[in-house]
Amino acid sequence: MDPSDDNSNIEELIYSEEEDLAMETVEMEESIDEDSPGTITGDLLPPKSFVTIKPTTSQNHPVQLKTIIAGKGQPSVSAQMQKLMGRPVTIVSKAGSVQGSTISVGSGTKVATAVSHKIALQTPGKKIITISPAQAQQLKLMASSASPQHLTKVKGLSSSPGQKIIVKSAGASGKLSGTFIDMAGVSKHQVMVNPPTILNVAASPSARPPPALKQVTPGMNKVQVVRVINPKTKQETLQKIVFASPPKMIKTEGGGVVTAGPPPPKLVIQGKNGQCFYVASTAKANVAKYTPPSPRGPNPKPVSKIVLDKDKLKVVFPEPTILNASVSSTSKSFPVHVFTNKSSKHASTTVTNVRNFSCKPLSAEKKVEVRERVNIDKLLEGGGLGGDDDSGKRRPCNCNRSQCLKLYCECFANGEFCKDCNCKECFNDLAHEDERQKAIRLCLDRNPNAFRPKIGKFSAEDAIRRQHNKGCNCKRSGCLKNYCECYEAKISCSSNCKCFGCRNVEGYFPANAEDSGSSISGVKRSHSDADPQQATARKQACNFMTPDVVEASIQCMIAQADDCQKSSVPFLLTEKMILEEFGRCLAEIIDFSFNNDY
DNA sequence: GAGTTTGAAACT
């Protein structure tokens, strides 16, 4: 096998290294039963063949999966398979025994992943279908049945390109192409691949470039210039304040009510990165105050808002009003001092890093609420691009159809305005603040945490053990590509994730505190010496149900059904034999897991 | 740069 041939195997390589398999040579070979001839040709009863995958450094307990033999097709079954797989299928070998039954699908398949009791099938198109056990039963029946009308039920089952395999035949020098059966990513290649470098860049104010002066660009609204001082860098910058919508009665659908005297104007300060603070002035609290809606309810529209750069944490108005910030425990909050020439009163300010604009209960005394939409948590966590997109390196979006007012838009999802983006018909700017607010409300309605950091969590404990709040749902990436939000954030998948064939498991990324050094070497600790607490939270590296394994298993079962059909085995017996085949597959998988002490 | 793949978000 040429290690360089298939670049689709790269992830496997990375994975195997991470799983401490780097030092093992894993061999995949076709083993021929002793009592069978060593040839695989012809229409005769083919030998029992297995694909054996065994780490050479471990004991002799190779995992055996049924194999895949290339050869001539058999009309009825291959026709069925063809329908099933959505492509020509050649089934060559008809195994003499149940154990030897094999099928081959021409160019490799991407079939399905089974997790727990569900099986996910990927159609040639692109869709993943999950079938319940009951449906799986149907599938089996169908596979063994000759009646075509059943076939429609499994139209989704298909083969897929890409997974090429070269099976080294024991006797022959020829190569067989077939499905790559990959037990938990074990690969024959012995390649050292360094794990991705993890950058845990804490948000360091000093590392940031000094805030630049902000040019005041009056929009449709009244604009005022404000000096903003970064409390850490002591640097000042100008910000613009936009007095947006005129005072209005404020209604909140969530039951929160704002009966308003004329509320103060809306304040908006936009920072250079599009991050923003909202300042909702509730100075006339006795007149205009709102009842915080139910946690789930939509938030009242901020009466005033200030949008400013995340770096600039002080807002300075000509005549000072000092606002004390209350610091929320988990979100990054800053003392904010607002000096205004409009009012000489002192006011309290609640500063919350509420990217979601959620309505935090306001204490009655607070007179001004500052809402900050800055994506600070993410930066702090070093999640995703965090840490380095910090200083204005925010990635521009390229939205075409969402108007940047849906969460599809990264800018919008981060609570930022679009700036220097490549979007079309962008509404995510000051000029469309009303629409924007509406969109925000809509999002919050759907998901109150929509604008919260996806990675951090709310307890201190979870902050240490970073994990994706919702978890990912990856089906085909093995959580080893940036499609996966966990992987993208450089964190291991957790119990929150519902991914199939996950390889982004514990140990893939260095644990936060202690593990820093070892992971670079690619040597994975066994979970015995890992932090047990962490072990519970992170996804364990014991996921043997990779798509390939599942596929192989399914193939075996289908082959079994096929054999029975061809031998006119009674229906009930067929069913039983298929189940037995399934059992054998499971046993082999379990066997493998035991022999590979993860 | 075009085309494909992917999984989150949105929608029904």
Place this chain on the structure above:
DNA sequence: CAGTTTCAAACTC
């Protein structure tokens, strides 16, 4: 809530 569609980014060539 599940199934489907839409979307923009990630990825591949």
